[in-house]
Amino acid sequence: MHYATGRRDDRLTFDNQRKLAEALGYSDDTNELGVEKLMRDAFIALLEIARASDALIDKCAIEDAPKPLIGRRAPKPQPLDAAFKIWNGRVTVNDKEVFAAAPLT
Secondary structure (H helix, E strand, O other): OHHHHOOOOOOOOHHHHHHHHHHOOOOOOOOOOHHHHHHHHHHHHHHHHHHHHHHHHHHHHHHOOOOOOOOOOOOOOEEOOOOEEEEOOEEEEOOOOHHHHOOOO
């Protein structure tokens, strides 16, 4: 994008979406425009990046969580309701399948 616009620009504006779609080989067909395919693929990729980033941050937060001193126990999770609890100062789920089982609750 920087080369095509002649300047540093990290925004994918409507003007540049079609150019980028063509440059990356996305073509129109009877059901969908190439630019729509590009934007769908970009959205899916960005969701995966966000999920990976969140997972990494969560892992770091767990590893950096305060360790109990000798003779002290780690704090127990405090239940909020049937699906959620507070653990180490963070709201977490009781079961990792909670959103799959009830995505709108």
